[in-house]
Amino acid sequence: MFKLEKEQLYLQQIFQYIQDGIMIMNHKREILMMNPSAERLTGWKLGDRVPFCSFCENRQKSPSEHTCYLIEHNEIPYFLSKMPTYHGSKIDVEMSTALMYTDGKTNEQEFLLVLRDQTLQLKEEEARISKLIIKKLIEAKEEEHKRLAQELHDGVGQSLYTVSVALQAIESYVKDNEKLNTYIEEVRNELEQVMNDIKLYSYQLRPHSIDQLGITPTLGTLVDSVQKVHPDITISLETNFEERCHPSVEINIYRVVQEALHNITKYAKASKVVIRLEKKATNLTLHIEDDGVGFNLQQVKKEGLGLKHMEERITLLGGFFNITSAHNKGTQISIQVPNWKDDFR
Structure with a gap:
């Protein structure tokens, strides 16, 4: 007897607190019993009639067939549909039902109806698709950078080099014309500057070394190039x-470091920057720290796209991104990437 009472108590608790909407309705679709989740999900009350879902309203049926597929077939495993709620909108639900009771005298029937809200699952699917789209856009952008960098290096760069060689040949024919020699020298100097700019733009678009040598040598080259432009900042790479x-x-680790160094040199007024790339037991970690003026993290997150793009890149790798900063206490960026040899698709 005690065991039976305990089981009934457990069933009552399940009925009250389960997240699925559970209700009993009769053959007229009148609600005879419902749990709090069902009322919260739909807004219906005891005695209300359960409206027909979108599946039943749109399905093809014979004139003698009941509109409600659930009642017509007595029992089905489950199916997905849209169910009208009390405020006029429709919610996506997974529905299942079972015939619970048939009156032997009147032949009236009572049905169990279970509704499971699919809204959260749909939002998760939308987030997954959104994440995939962002990933594909970043990949497409990097591929375009790679193509442009190659074109600048192999196409424009080589053409300019050919012009430089031609100028040298012209110089050999006009040795006695000092004025013309001076002019040619000026053109050569300008041409060399353009060639250097082309190399720089090509490297900024996508460094060739990242495909040939990997992340560590490429970060070393990046640090050296930024150090030359900003000799007042001590930048060290520890790995x-x-x-x-x-x-x-x-490429995503590289872009994060590139963006971080850009922000530091432009805004931080730092004198020291430490970049630490380490292999741990289960992941690859990146730590970037400066001793600059710091900033209001909430304001920058709201207004700036740089931090968002950095975080997006690491999130797409299945990694962890964290940034801390405070006024006059510098900025610290910590990143962890698991499964760093895998393809994140």
């Missing part, structure tokens, strides 16, 4: 990592 990552990991 115990020499392996190759998946290309998606390498």
